[in-house]
Every structure is written in C-alpha cells, then in structure tokens.
Amino acid sequence: MDFEFKEKISDNIKTLEPIFIVGLPRSGSTIVEAILSSGKKKILNLGESNLINWSIISTPKKTMSTLDAELICNKLLTALDNLGVSNSKNNIFIDKSLENFLYIDLILKIFPKAKIINTVRNTNDNIFAIFQQFLSKISWTHSLEDILDYTNNYLKVIKFFKKKYPNKIFSVKLEELTNNKEKVSKEIFNFCELEWDKKALEFYKRKDLFSSTASNIQIRSSLRKYDQDKYKPYKHILKNFIDKYDWLNE
Numbered sequence: 634m635d636f637e638f639k640e641k642i643s644d645n646i647k648t649l650e651p652i653f654i655v656g657l658p659r660s661g662s663t664i665v666e667a668i669l670s671s672g673k674k675k676i677l678n679l680g681e682s683n684l685i686n687w688s689i690i691s692t693p694k695k696t697m698s699t700l701d702a703e704l705i706c707n708k709l710l711t712a713l714d715n716l717g718v719s720n721s722k723n724n725i726f727i728d729k730s731l732e733n734f735l736y737i738d739l740i741l742k743i744f745p746k747a748k749i750i751n752t753v754r755n756t757n758d759n760i761f762a763i764f765q766q767f768l769s770k771i772s773w774t775h776s777l778e779d780i781l782d783y784t785n786n787y788l789k790v791i792k793f794f795k796k797k798y799p800n801k802i803f804s805v806k807l808e809e810l811t812n813n814k815e816k817v818s819k820e821i822f823n824f825c826e827l828e829w830d831k832k833a834l835e836f837y838k839r840k841d842l843f844s845s846t847a848s849n850i851q852i853r854s855s856l857r858k859y860d861q862d863k864y865k866p867y868k869h870i871l872k873n874f875i876d877k878y879d880w881l882n883e
Contacts, residue, residue: 642703642743646710649718650725651744652676652825655734656752657787658771659762661807664856665752666729668818671836673828677717677726684712684728685736706743725827734787737794741801748825749798751791754807754859756880757871760784761864777870785878808859 652669654662670678688708695701713719718726733740733749740747754762760781763774773779795802803824810817814834822829834856875881 642706643710645720646706646713646743647745648720648724649713649744650746650748651740652725652727652748652750653733653740654727654729654731654750654752655737655791656731657759657763657784658731658768658774659766660752660754660759661805661810662729662731662752664807664810665750665805665821666727667836668833669727669821669825669827671839672822672833673830674725676827677723679716679718679726679728681730682716682728683730683732684709685730685733685740688712689736689739702739702742705739709743734791734794737798737802741798747801749802750821750824751795751802751804752807753804755861756784756788757868758864760871761867781874781878785880788880808861811856811859814856 654666656662666678666680670676688705689700692700692704692708713726716726717723734751737749740749760777763780764777766774768774773783791802795804803821805817805821815831818833819829822833871881
C-alpha cells in the first residue's frame with residue numbers, strides 16, 4: 634500500500650522520538666518495555682495503544698491502494714496530545730503494539746526519529762508459548778496452523794525491513810537478554826540514545842508497573858535465565874509442518 638504526503642509533515646510530529654517495540658507475542662516485549670520505562674529518564678509508556686493500526690483503519694482510502702498520510706498524521710497528533718505526548722514535555726514515548734512491524738515504512742516516514750526494537754526468541758519456543766497462552770484478544774493464537782501462518786508472515790516482513798532499515802531496527806533476543814541482562818540492556822539503551830541505569834533491571838520493584846498482557850506475572854520478579862528445554866517435549870508436533878515452513882529446521 635502507498636502512503637501519499639500532499640504537504641510537508643508537521644514538525645510537531647516529526648520531532649517526536651518514539652520507541653516502537655514490535656514482534657510476536659510472548660517474545661520478551663513486555664520485559665523490554667519494563668526495562669526501558671524503568672531507567673533514569675522517565676519515559677511515557679503508551680502500552681499496546683494500537684494507534685498506528687487505528688489511524689490507518691479509520692482513514693478512508695484515496696484510491697483502492699493509496700492512503701492519505703497527511704490525514705493519518707493529523708489523527709495521530711490529536712491522539713498523542715490527548716495521551717500527554719508533546720514536543721515540550723514528553724517527546725519520547727514507548728508504544729508496544731506488536732503488529733506495528735507491518736507499518737515500519739509508514740512509521741519512519743511520519744516519525745523519522747523513531748527507534749524500532751524487534752523482540753525475538755527461539756521461533757519454535759515462541760510458537761508453543763503463544764499456543765499455550767491462548768490469548769483471548771488475538772484470534773489467530775487459537776490455532777496452531779494460524780500461529781504458524783502469522784509467524785511466517787512476520788518473519789518475511791521483518792527480514793525485509795531489517796534489510797531496508799538496518800540502522801533503525803534493533804533485535805533483542807530473549808535468550809541473550811536473560812543470560813546477559815546487563816550487557817544487553819545497555820545495548821538497548823544505547824540504541825535508543827538513552828542513559829543506562831542499574832535501576833532499569835530492577836523494574837520488578839516498581840509499585841506503579843502494570844501490564845495488561847499475559848506477561849504481567851513475569852515482570853513481578855527479576856530476569857531468570859532462559860529455559861531451553863521448556864517446550865522440548867512438544868517439538869515433534871512441528872514436524873508435520875516442516876515441508877511448508879523451512880525455517881522450522883533452523
């Protein structure tokens with residue numbers, strides 16, 4: 634889909650510095666969100682706002698394949714202003730709407746200063762973690778076939794955008810984060826051009842920390858090392874899909 638800009642994008646939105654966390658559910662996104670919002674600098678956290686998706690869906694198409702990006706920008710500015718985002722106070726904010734990996738082109742056109750963090754874990758483990766959780770608000774998580782299809786799409790899309798925007802997308806592997814939390818958390822803050830503080834790893838001590846996702850319990854304790862064998866007894870189930878998805882062999 635093409636995004637048309639009839640006029641210059643307003644500086645009111647161009648100068649914002651959002652951090653978008655994208656990826657699959659159950660990939661460590663909530664932990665990364667908690668770490669970033671627990672550092673020295675207080676950052677406004679919008680959670681899973683779905684603002685980008687909402688602004689696109691609610692904007693009439695100019696043609697069958699073209700959206701008016703100027704109108705999208707205006708909608709986003711109004712919504713962000715209502716949420717307390719502004720150039721004068723909170724120009725940095727976190728948005729953890731995972732489906733935003735689909736809109737990376739649009740995001741970087743509207744927010745040229747945006748940082749995109751892609752959370753990753755062992756793909757097979759991720760598939761079983763999603764299936765096990767049976768996320769009530771995400772219909773595609775209720776079927777193993779649908780999860781595999783969505784994962785396949787995600788892998789293709791994120792691979793394309795990482796090649797197109799190598800300096801704008803930083804992948805955080807859950808295994809590496811839990812096994813070497815200080816090193817990887819410093820890399821996250823460095824990518825976001827923020828000052829790291831050891832308090833970022835003490836997010837579980839915060840009384841104001843809340844998550845509406847299935848990871849709410851996870852962020853109540855310190856980071857634990859990744860369990861490589863948790864889903865090992867179930868991996869034989871994926872053999873039925875190896876011919877369709879070659880990445881299952883990786």
